[in-house]
Amino acid sequence: QVQLVESGGGFVQAGDSLRLSCAASGRAFPRYAVGLFRPAPGKEREFVSAIHWSGADTYYADSVKGRFTISRDNAKNTVYLQMNSLKPEDTAVYYCAASLVGVVSGYNYWGQGTQVTVSS
Numbered sequence: 731q732v733q734l735v736e737s738g739g740g741f742v743q744a745g746d747s748l749r750l751s752c753a754a755s756g757r758a759f760p761r762y763a764v765g766l767f768r769p770a771p772g773k774e775r776e777f778v779s780a781i782h783w784s785g786a787d788t789y790y791a792d793s794v795k796g797r798f799t800i801s802r803d804n805a806k807n808t809v810y811l812q813m814n815s816l817k818p819e820d821t822a823v824y825y826c827a828a829s830l831v832g833v834v835s836g837y838n839y840w841g842q843g844t845q846v847t848v849s850s
Contacts, residue, residue: 731756731839732754732755732756732758732759732762732828732839733754733755733756733839734752734753734754734826734827734828734839734840734841735752735753735754735841735842736750736751736752736753736824736825736826736841736842736843736844737750737751737753737844738750738751738844739823739824739844739845739846739847740845740846740847741847741849742816742846742847742848742849743848743849743850744816744817744818744848744849744850745815745816746816746848747812747813747814747815747816748813748816748846749810749811749812749813750766750810750811750813750824750826750844750846751808751809751810752764752766752808752809752810752811752826752841753806753807753808754807754808754809754828755807756807759804759807759828760783760804760807761783761830762783762828762829762830762839763780763781763782763783763828763829763830763831763832763833764780764781764800764802764809764826764827764828764829765777765778765779765780765781765826765827765828765829765833765837766778766779766780766800766809766811766824766825766826766827767824767825767826767827767837768822768823768824768825769822769823770822775825776791777789777791778790778791778794778798778811778824779791779794779798779800779811780800780833781800781801781802781809781833782832782833785801785802785804787833788800788801789833793819794813794820797813797814797815797816798811798812798813798814799811799812799814800812809826811824813846816846816848817848818848818849818850819848820846820848821846821847821848822845822846823843823844823845823846824843824844824845824846825840825841825842825843826840826841827839827840827841
């Protein structure tokens with residue numbers, strides 16, 4: 731069982747940066763892949779980024795590639811999403827999720843979300 735809590739959201743201007751944190755409870759957290767998602771028009775949610783349990787592999791949506799960086803510190807049970815060069819279209823509630831299956835599917839544990847608002 732894993733419980734996730736996101737933090738770090740806020741209101742910023744276009745071009746600014748934010749760092750989201752996804753803190754987890756549970757000793758098994760280092761075994762989980764973690765993904766970040768946000769709602770999108772016409773979809774329940776869209777994939778933003780994900781990281782393998784080891785941190786060795788990372789994945790990004792095309793819309794954020796080159797601007798966002800995901801990382802994890804398993805000793806602190808925390809995943810980070812560094813968001814640079816933010817754009818108004820990045821405005822959303824960001825949710826982190828954990829999967830024992832892998833980065834593509836099996837996200838059974840979800841956080842409550844943190845709001846990111848980017849003003850032009």
